[in-house]
Amino acid sequence: MKIAYLGPEGTFTEQAAKCFIDALNERGLSLSPLASIEDVFEAVETGTAAYGVVPIENSIEGGVNVTIDTLIFDSELFISKQLTLPIVQNLMMSEKNAGKKVTKILSHPQALAQCRKFINKTYPDAIVEAANSTAEAAKAASRESSEVIAAIGPKNSAELYGLKIVHENIQENKKNSTQFVLLTKKDTSEPKSGCSTSVVFATKDKPGELNRVLGIFSIWELNMTRILSRPTKNRQSEYVFFIEISGYDDAADVAEALAMIKRKTIFFKNLGTYRIVDA
Numbered sequence: 001m002k003i004a005y006l007g008p009e010g011t012f013t014e015q016a017a018k019c020f021i022d023a024l025n026e027r028g029l030s031l032s033p034l035a036s037i038e039d040v041f042e043a044v045e046t047g048t049a050a051y052g053v054v055p056i057e058n059s060i061e062g063g064v065n066v067t068i069d070t071l072i073f074d075s076e077l078f079i080s081k082q083l084t085l086p087i088v089q090n091l092m093m094s095e096k097n098a099g100k101k102v103t104k105i106l107s108h109p110q111a112l113a114q115c116r117k118f119i120n121k122t123y124p125d126a127i128v129e130a131a132n133s134t135a136e137a138a139k140a141a142s143r144e145s146s147e148v149i150a151a152i153g154p155k156n157s158a159e160l161y162g163l164k165i166v167h168e169n170i171q172e173n174k175k176n177s178t179q180f181v182l183l184t185k186k187d188t189s190e191p192k193s194g195c196s197t198s199v200v201f202a203t204k205d206k207p208g209e210l211n212r213v214l215g216i217f218s219i220w221e222l223n224m225t226r227i228l229s230r231p232t233k234n235r236q237s238e239y240v241f242f243i244e245i246s247g248y249d250d251a252a253d254v255a256e257a258l259a260m261i262k263r264k265t266i267f268f269k270n271l272g273t274y275r276i277v278d279a
Helices: 012-024 037-046 065-074 109-114 116-122 134-142 155-161 209-219 251-264
Strands: 002-006 030-034 051-058 078-086 090-094 104-107 127-130 149-153 163-167 177-184 196-202 224-231 239-245 267-277
Touching: 002 012, 002 037, 012 030, 012 051, 012 078, 012 177, 012 267, 030 037, 037 051, 037 065, 037 177, 051 065, 065 224, 065 239, 065 267, 090 134, 090 155, 104 109, 104 134, 109 116, 109 127, 109 149, 134 149, 134 155, 134 163, 149 155, 155 163, 177 267, 196 224, 196 251, 209 239, 209 251, 251 267
Parallel strands: 002 030, 002 051, 078 267, 104 127, 104 149
Antiparallel strands: 051 177, 078 177, 090 149, 090 163, 196 239, 196 267, 224 239
16 A cells, blocks of 8 residues: 655655655555645545545644645545654765865755854855655755755765765754644544544634634533635635544544534535544
């Protein structure tokens, strides 16, 4: 069975996929890197892959809208598990270039932004260029070149392309992390104790409607750890609301609250109940 993930190899998403494999404890699972988040959804929906791994939120950049919108509007998949992966950026070079003056630094634009102060202080004369991924940058740094190229990315990129890590943990925000979800066709909507559940809904366009729905969560004393709005793409100023209920003990209370919310809204979708996996 395949686990599709947002590739290429040597990325943080691949790290997350390996963590999910450990958590699933199923035989015969293999990783399948794909080019886009939409491709991952399609692989699971068509049965090409049993599971899919995609990012859903970064602690600095916020929600990954393509993942969230596809879950809400374009897919019938469910969230099966979730994990938060610390984002640790490293500067890496080929062994033969280690110690030489760096002329060019490559990485994904987000990684470059996360390490801007380090780059400016340590390599002020280096040309900084964006790559499509941290893995692509590492691959470029491993090739023969007249330039001395360094890449910024995760440790597994260095391992994959045989690079030496010259500087570790160079990102400015040491608490930077990305949340990933494991997608499945299996219906995981039934609340379970010790889990989290994500739902999305829309209310009538009337004063106080959203407040009345959110009050239901308060009545059942449910902890909302994520609440965000997304445009429906049908009409200006029309939104749906994405809510995560986290760490509850009483699954029956959650089921009752969600049944009430479904009755009080004009659109309701349960995106799944899932356990949090350790990275």
